[in-house]
Amino acid sequence: MSQTVQEIPARVASAEALRVDDLAVSFAVHGGQVHAVRSVSFHVRAGQTLVLLGESGSGKSVTARAIMRLHGRRAKVTGRVELSGREVLALSDPDVRALRGSRIALVPQDPTAALDPLRRVGAQITEVLLLHRAAPDKKAAQARTRELLRAVGIPDPERAYRSFPHEMSGGMRQRVVIAMGISCDPDVIIADEPTTALDVTVQAQILDLFAELQGRLNTALLMVTHDVHVAADVADLVAVMYAGRIVETGPAADVLKTPRHPYTQALLDALPTPQTARGELHAIAGSPPVAGQEFPGCAFADRCTHALDTCRTAEPRLVEVAPGRRAACPVLNPTEAP
Amino acid sequence: MTKHEVLLDAQDIRKTFGNGVKAVDGVSLQVHRGETVGLVGESGCGKSTTAKMLLRLLTPDEGSITFAGADVHRVRGRKLRELRKQLQVVPQNPQTSLNPRLTVRQSIEFNLRAHAYPKREWAARVDGLLDRVGLAQRHGAAFPHEMSGGQLQRAAIARALATEPSLVVCDEAVSALDKSVQAQVLNLLAELQRELGVAYLFISHDLSVVEHISDRVVVMYLGKVVEEGPSHAMWSAPSHPYATTLLSASPGQGRTRIILRGDPPNPADPPPGCAFHTRCPVAEDRCRTAVPLLRTVGDRHNSACHLVSVDRPAAMAATV
Numbered sequence: 001m002s003q004t005v006q007e008i009p010a011r012v013a014s015a016e017a018l019r020v021d022d023l024a025v026s027f028a029v030h031g032g033q034v035h036a037v038r039s040v041s042f043h044v045r046a047g048q049t050l051v052l053l054g055e056s057g058s059g060k061s062v063t064a065r066a067i068m069r070l071h072g073r074r075a076k077v078t079g080r081v082e083l084s085g086r087e088v089l090a091l092s093d094p095d096v097r098a099l100r101g102s103r104i105a106l107v108p109q110d111p112t113a114a115l116d117p118l119r120r121v122g123a124q125i126t127e128v129l130l131l132h133r134a135a136p137d138k139k140a141a142q143a144r145t146r147e148l149l150r151a152v153g154i155p156d157p158e159r160a161y162r163s164f165p166h167e168m169s170g171g172m173r174q175r176v177v178i179a180m181g182i183s184c185d186p187d188v189i190i191a192d193e194p195t196t197a198l199d200v201t202v203q204a205q206i207l208d209l210f211a212e213l214q215g216r217l218n219t220a221l222l223m224v225t226h227d228v229h230v231a232a233d234v235a236d237l238v239a240v241m242y243a244g245r246i247v248e249t250g251p252a253a254d255v256l257k258t259p260r261h262p263y264t265q266a267l268l269d270a271l272p273t274p275q276t277a278r279g280e281l282h283a284i285a286g287s288p289p290v291a292g293q294e295f296p297g298c299a300f301a302d303r304c305t306h307a308l309d310t311c312r313t314a315e316p317r318l319v320e321v322a323p324g325r326r327a328a329c330p331v332l333n334p335t336e337a338p
Numbered sequence: 339m340t341k342h343e344v345l346l347d348a349q350d351i352r353k354t355f356g357n358g359v360k361a362v363d364g365v366s367l368q369v370h371r372g373e374t375v376g377l378v379g380e381s382g383c384g385k386s387t388t389a390k391m392l393l394r395l396l397t398p399d400e401g402s403i404t405f406a407g408a409d410v411h412r413v414r415g416r417k418l419r420e421l422r423k424q425l426q427v428v429p430q431n432p433q434t435s436l437n438p439r440l441t442v443r444q445s446i447e448f449n450l451r452a453h454a455y456p457k458r459e460w461a462a463r464v465d466g467l468l469d470r471v472g473l474a475q476r477h478g479a480a481f482p483h484e485m486s487g488g489q490l491q492r493a494a495i496a497r498a499l500a501t502e503p504s505l506v507v508c509d510e511a512v513s514a515l516d517k518s519v520q521a522q523v524l525n526l527l528a529e530l531q532r533e534l535g536v537a538y539l540f541i542s543h544d545l546s547v548v549e550h551i552s553d554r555v556v557v558m559y560l561g562k563v564v565e566e567g568p569s570h571a572m573w574s575a576p577s578h579p580y581a582t583t584l585l586s587a588s589p590g591q592g593r594t595r596i597i598l599r600g601d602p603p604n605p606a607d608p609p610p611g612c613a614f615h616t617r618c619p620v621a622e623d624r625c626r627t628a629v630p631l632l633r634t635v636g637d638r639h640n641s642a643c644h645l646v647s648v649d650r651p652a653a654m655a656a657t658v
Contacts, residue, residue: 055516056487155600169601199380199543201598204587208597226516229546229588270521272550274573280528281550283521287486303518 015084017187017220018067018104019043023079025059025066033076034292036062038244039318040079044188044220044237049210051231051252052224054241055267055288060224063241064190067222068106069096084187102132105181109193111173115165122161125149125180134184148179153209171202175209182213191223195230207233228271232256240264243289243299246318250325260327262304298329306331343371345505345537346392346425351401353387358606361387362398363561369505374531374538376552376569378545378584382605384561385541389509392539393427406504423453426498430510432490436482442468442493443478449500467496471526488519495526505537512547524551545588549573554638557581560605560613563632567639577641579621579653580614612644620645620654 025037037059044050052060065071067081069088081088083104088096100106108114116124125145126138135141149157152175165173174194181189191210195203211234214221225231231238235252240261248261259265269282286303289295298304301311308331318328319335327333346369353362362384369375379385390396392403394410403410405421413421429435436445446464455463468478471492482490491511498506508527512520528551530536542548548555549569556566557580565578576582586596598617603609609616615625624644632640635651645653 055518171601199602200545201380201583201587202601204595204597208595228517267518270518272521272524272546274549276550277569277573278528278550278553281521281525283525284518285522287488287519288516290486 015046016043016082017046017048017084018222019080019082020063020067021080021082023063023066023081024077025062025071026076027074028076029292032292035294036075036244036291037066040239040241040244040246042237042239042246042249044222046187046220047214047218048236049214049221049223049234050237050239051235052222052239052241053226053228053231053235055226057243057288057291058241059244060226060241061192062244064106064192064222064224068100068104068190070100070106098132101128101186102134102184103186104188104190105184105186107174107178107181107189107191107194109196111170111177112165114177115173117165119164120161121163121165121168121176122146122149125176125183128180128183132184144183145179148183149176151182151213152176152179153205154179169202170198171205174198174202174206178206178209178213182217182219185217186219188220188222191221193225194223196225196227203230210234228256228268240267243293243295245299245328246326247300247329248325248327249318250322250327254322254325260321260325260333261329262306262332263300266303266305344368345371346403346405346539348388348392348403349401351388351391351398351403353384353391353396353398360561360605360608362391363608364401365558365561365563366401367556367563367566369537369539371504372531372535372537373553374540374551376548376555377539377541377558378543378548378555379558380543380584380602382560382602383558384605385558386509388558389427389507389539389541393425393507394421419453423501424504425507426501426503426505427507427509428491428494428498428511431514432487432494433482435494436490436497438482441479441481442473442485442496445493446478446497446500449497453501455501463500464496467500470499470530471496472522486519487515488522491515491523492526495523495530499530499534499536502534503536505539507539507541509541510543511540513542513544520547527551545585557584560603560608562613563642564614565639565641566632567636567641571636571639575636575652577635577639577646577651577653578614578643579618579645581641582652582654583619612642 021041023040026033026035040063054060066077071077122145126141129135129141129144135144146157146161149160154160154175195206238252238255239246239249242263248255248264266284270284284303289299297312297314298316301307316328316330318326321327321333349366350364351362352364354360365388377385391398397411405425408417408421443464446467447460450460468475473492512523540551552569555569555572557564559580565581576585583596583598600617603616611627612625612630615621630642630644632642635641635646643653
């Protein structure tokens with residue numbers, strides 16, 4: 001997929017579809033606030049894929065949900081989320097509802113939970129089109145639904161149209177949810193672990209479908225995953241998250257090849273590869289932080305082999321370490337004293 | 339005990355469920371003492387059903403399973419207890435496999451009690467096991483909800499090792515773990531094998547993990563073994579078209595991805611001939627009618643494809 005990365009500059013000229021500035025999400029729990037996401041900033045252009053890469057509890061899904069204002073009432077969200085020039089966090093609830101599904105769409109991890117089990121698949125997609133007035137009348141919406149089912153590679157769209165979700169395989173259901181996502185030609189698609197529940201051969205099909213659709217529709221794609229390989233496969237840009245923060249970001253090919261943050265390095269080193277067969281893996285000591293854990297300094301310091309004393313007291317800032325690349329580690333990326 | 343002694347031997351086992359699903363349709367596999375056999379396949383291929391039959395949790399309709407010479411599904415009494423002592427399991431989800439109302443120490447002691455270890459030895463044995471799997475002594479007093487996923491999986495491994503087994507079935511044992519923690523547990527399993535000589539049957543859908551840990555690999559598709567062989571030979575030169583596509587499809591392998599058409603067929607109504615022919619990029623007419631048998635394509639390397647032979651070990655090029 002490295003080829004896709006090469007092709008991107010042709011499209012980069014297009015506009016910023018999504019801009020997130022200093023996003024913070026905290027949840028009120030008995031006895032205080034749990035800071036799930038802190039000072040997260042990034043932007044995605046039309047036709048680009050940004051992958052939020054992180055392990056469980058890193059805040060990647062919370063970030064994705066906050067962008068769509070799906071974070072629930074207990075969450076406190078600050079910062080700015082700009083979707084095609086509109087400030088999402090300042091919109092009224094009805095305005096956000098109008099945006100969801102039409103300008104910004106979500107492809108969730110579990111398509112089974114996302115689809116209504118009691119209604120036929122075709123009717124569920126048609127409903128989205130009619131709700132957002134993406135089709136003039138019911139007949140047009142139905143015709144468009146059939147087109148969409150074909151566009152996402154469902155072999156027998158007519159049959160799928162009349163099927164209930166339980167009559168389809170996991171891969172087919174994921175295609176249906178993707179069809180629903182692209183139905184109103186959104187500016188941004190957020191895909192939260194869209195292939196994690198699928199078998200590898202089906203995962204390959206779905207990743208391929210994302211690449212193909214994106215090339216065709218010029219949508220900005222924000223994909224959330226824990227899987228480095230998936231990230232390497234689909235991402236133009238990657239933002240690595242740890243303990244609620246972005247610790248490193250930049251072009252995926254660079255970040256995943258020559259990481260500049262110890263966590264990214266350690267994560268890549270920990271993966272089994274054909275070369276590690278029967279050998280020792282470079283495991284990361286300790287466990288990932290749990291939600292609500294607070295760190296005076298760098299959250300990764302306790303597991304980091306490069307950590308200095310200062311890492312445990314001063315919080316590292318995300319600074320530019322190369323053109324287009326930022327990392328939050330002063331030890332690996334020393335700067336001249338000011 | 340010799341390294342090459344066959345520990346577990348399953349011959350042509352079959353299991354059809356009440357709904358007509360042929361979950362396992364004639365699987366034979368062996369695990370030798372001290373080795374790691376990887377069992378790979380996608381959901382519904384029958385790998386977990388196979389594991390359950392090997393563990394005597396399901397009775398096969400046909401076929402035989404022997405463990406250290408004893409018939410797994412016939413033994414009774416003292417011999418059955420010995421079998422269970424020798425054959426342990428680490429399940430996928432430690433959150434649900436450890437009793438939430440027992441501390442880790444109590445869970446391990448439970449296994450010691452079941453196998454009649456003298457009570458006066460329990461404390462020392464549990465201490466030793468916690469230490470061996472890299473848990474602190476204080477974790478013995480912890481309840482499952484107080485521990486992280488990685489710690490829980492270590493506890494589950496400690497519980498399995500408590501009875502000094504010669505084979506541990508690891509059913510997706512690291513799949514639920516974060517990658518940074520997964521590496522720790524994989525290292526632990528390898529280290530324990532070096533120290534204790536325990537054999538593993540390592541079931542996983544994650545090829546990179548299986549590739550890393552296994553000596554030999556068995557690939558299943560729709561209830562049948564389609565390819566088996568030494569790990570290194572299989573990964574460098576897979577023979578069966580399904581194994582080839584499976585390898586190419588797993589992201590990050592640096593191989594050109596071969597995209598299969600369609601979904602795995604319904605196991606209640608498998609296609610005639612080779613079960614893979616409906617998705618196979620190189621299927622021929624005979625594949626649609628005749629069931630291919632496992633044939634030798636290399637040193638201890640077998641493949642169930644009409645298109646392969648010793649002279650032509652790979653049915654299709656790894657890159658298409």
